[in-house]
Amino acid sequence: PWGFYVFITDGELHDMDAVIQHSRQLAREIQAGRRHPVKLVLVGVGPDVSEYQMKELDDLDTGTGVDLWDHK
Numbered sequence: 279p280w281g282f283y284v285f286i287t288d289g290e291l292h293d294m295d296a297v298i299q300h301s302r303q304l305a306r307e308i309q310a311g312r313r314h315p316v317k318l319v320l321v322g323v324g325p326d327v328s329e330y331q332m333k334e335l336d337d338l339d340t341g342t343g344v345d346l347w348d349h350k
Contacts, residue, residue: 281316289327298338305340320349
C-alpha cells in the first residue's frame with residue numbers, strides 16, 4: 279500500500295513545471311485517500327546537477343500535508 283520510487287538523473291529537469299504540477303495533483307489525491315502514499319527520491323549524478331531544482335522539489339509546497347520528494 280506504500281510506494282517508494284527513486285529517480286536517477288543528470289540533475290537537470292527540463293520539464294520542471296510539469297513535474298511540479300503532477301506532484302501537486304498526486305499529493306491532493308493522496309490526501310483525499312484516492313491514492314496510496316508514496317515517497318519520491320531524486321538522485322542527481324554528474325557535474326550538471328541543478329541543486330536549485332532538487333531543493334525546489336524537496337521543499338515543494340503541495341498545499342497539503344503530503345511530503346512527496348527528497349533529494350540526494
